[in-house]
Amino acid sequence: MNEARAEAQLQNWAGGRLQPGVSLRQCRPTRRRVWRDRRNTALIILGVVITLIPVVMILYQITSKGIRTMDWEFLTSSMPLSFRREGGGFLNALVGTLIMVGLATAVSVPLGIMAAVYLVEYGKGNWLARLIRFFSDVMTGVPSVFVGLFVYTALVVNFGFGALMGAASLAIIMMPIIVRSTEEMLKLVPGELKDASYGLGAAKWQTVTKVVLPSAAPGIVTGVMLAVARAAGETAPLILTALGSYQLTARLWDQPISALTLAIFDGARNPFAAGQARAWAGALELLLIVLIFTIVARVMASRSRFKR
Amino acid sequence: MKEQAPDTQAMNSPVASSEATSGGTRVYAQEVAPPVTLSVAGVSEEGRATGSPAEPPVFSVRNLSVYYGKNLALKDVNMDIRPRRITAIIGPSGCGKSTLIRCFNRMNELIPGARVEGEVLYHGENIYAPGVDPVVVRRHIGMVFQRPNPFPKSIYENVAFGARINGYKGDMDELVERSLRRAALWDEVKNQLKKSALDLSGGQQQRLCIARAIAVEPDVILMDEPASALDPIATTRIEDLMQELKQDYSIVIVTHNMQQAARVSDETAFLYTEVDEATSARWGILVEFGPTSRIFTKPLDKRTEDYVSGRFG
Known part of the structure; x- marks a missing residue:
């Protein structure tokens, strides 16, 4: 210089x-x-x-x-009776995961969204809203095995292992995630939009269902998919509630049911090459399912944006 | 005008939902049955048509005070708003203009802690009386806000929104077209009704909001600084539109812009901030209210004179 x-x-x-x-x-x-x-x-x-x-x-x-x-046989057939044997697949586990995650989603999404609407639009800062918020925060931090233990003592002891019990534990895990993510999305809806709706003579529930929720829909879907992905990947609570099974079944109770995570866990911890190979394919299958769900949900959310 | 009147009346009478076919095909089913009838008592067909000064006011504000929590925001306002006139509310920032206009359709109670004392008589009936549903009040009294706030939906759905939530059973396409025409927006958007309202320019969005407000055939349109976020050309279009709309609607407008008040309004209310020296609490009062020409040329109050001559504010 x-x-x-x-x-x-x-x-x-x-x-x-x-x-x-x-x-x-x-x-x-x-x-x-x-x-x-x-x-x-x-x-x-x-x-x-x-x-x-x-x-x-x-x-x-x-x-x-x-x-x-990963081939057609893997996708369309269930576990062989021995880990040692090659061939077969995780169809039973796939069905179990779809049933349990589906049921858990069907229960936790409406309830979670309603709770979030209460937090943002109705409860604001009252004691009930603060209580819900506090317990949602606590619940997101609770290790999922505790949820499994809770469902085990509350339901499994009385009614046995089954898809319903597994779904219950997954729903408990999903709920707080949906409540908090939906709440954040609802808070982002501009007050001006609500004013516009109220100014046109809309009642509160009309404003919520026709303006607030549709405006927040894309964000809500993202939060829901996060919860679905989390539930689809849970193993510990399912060990205690669904138990796992080699059989293809769609029964909701009275019979243990498998899930992809349970089948992966079983396959990975056994010493046979065939079983371990199936576990890897199962992991890939789970990954693809979550990916497909996320893409489908995103597309649906962006399409519904400008419709009533 | 002639074909407008029966519809307006049908809107105002909650029992008329099944008999209101005389004025066209529009039938509004009141989903929420109003506990108290907001009648059009005292407003005769003739009175509406002529708009004579002797005609009874749309709004009579009586001893209106507004509190936010413990703070007084607006103190003891008394004024009458005449039908099919443009009434402007002017005053410096923070004097309670928006607070006042939001009292006319009970929007203030959406703000936590807001409390209203006194009466706002709408065609002789207090809209704050116990048993009056604010939702019903807002169906009669439309509002356009400071910033254009279209819903993130299509242009068509924005205009149809109010009619849909009010249970409109008639021809929606026709209603949307008529509302957009009256808001002077139809020619610009007729080929893109399915497009998102957010793609429109700011001025177009604000006219869309006006179309959305008039689609439910309100009696009164409240405008809270409707042009403050718009450029001069868009502002002119909104002002022209207001002149047309006043044939059929009573319009109350809050504006920061004194020239705008002078240009568009028939009557002007001047609000000003009073300060309590001891506690430095501030609240708005109505200083002067009268015909716009007099307020701007021969104001009675010194504060009005100072304000309209640009000495402060």
Whole structure:
């Protein structure tokens, strides 16, 4: 750096105004500043890369190992009677997951959304709203195995293992996620839109169902899909409520039922190559299901945006 | 005008929902049965048509005070609003203009802690009387807000919204077209009714909001600074529109812009902030109310004179 330029910088720093005879091009940033800028940019990129490494590795490993066993037979047939035997698939587990996650979603989504509407539109800051909010927060932090234990002592002890018990535990896990994510989305709906609706003579429930919920729909769907993905990936509570099974069944009670996570768990912890291969394919299947659900839900939400 | 009157009356009479076919095909089924009849008592067909000064007021505000929590926001307002006139509410920031206009359709009670004392008589009946449903009040008294606030739906659905929630059974396409025409927006949007209302420009959005408000055939349209977020050309269009709408509707407008009040309104209310020196509490009072020409040329009150001559505010 020559002295004239250093001088020019100093003067410009002092006044913030260009000295006569000095052009803007002469006022270069100092090397120190350039270096800091690059260093911080590099640190941020490094952080992103480190975060991505495990995600990419998991995806790669599941895909590469799962794809070997993933075929039509795997998708359409149930477990062979021995882990040692090759062939067969996780149809029984897939059916179990779909039944239990479906039931849990059918129960927890309407209830969760209604609770969130109460929190935002009706309860605001009253004691009941604060109570719901507090317990939702606590519930999102409770380890899922506790939920399984709770359903075990409350239901399984009396009624036996089954899809309904599994669905109950999944619904309990999904509910607080849906309540809190929906609440955040409802809070984002501008008050101006509600004013417009009330100004047209809409009653409160009309405003909620015709303006507030449709406006928040895309965000609500995202939260619901988060909850569905979480439920589809739960293992611990299902061990205590659905138990798992090798049989293809669609019975809701009186009979243990399998789930993809349970089948993956069983396959992965046994010493036979065939069983482990099926577990990898099961993991890939679960991943794809969550992915498909998310895409379908997003598309539906964006389509419904401008309809009544 | 001639074909407008029966419909307006049908809207005002909650029992007329099944007999209101005389004025066209519009039939509003009142989903919420009003506990108290908001009648059009005292408003004769002749009185509506002529709009003479002797005609009874749409609104009579009596000793109206508004509190937000413990704070007094508006103190002891008395004024009459005449039918099919444009009444402007002017005054410096924070003097309670918006608070006052939101009293006319009970929008204030959507704000937690807001409390209203005194009476707002709508065709002689207090809209704050026990047993009056605010939802019913708002179906008779439409509102256009400061910032254009179309719903994130199609243009068509925006206009149809009010009619749908009111159980409108007639020809929706016709209603949408008529409302958009009256809001001077039809020609610009007739080929894109299914498009999102959010794709329109700000001025178009505000005219859409006006179309949405008049689609439910209100008696009064309240406008809370309807042009403050718009450019001068869009503002002119809104002002022209107001002149047309006043043939059929009573309009109350809050405006920051004194020129606008002078241009468009027939009567002007000037609000001003009073300050309690001891507690430095501030509240709005109605200083002067009268014909716009007099308020702007021969104001009676010194504060009005200072304000309209641009000495403060």
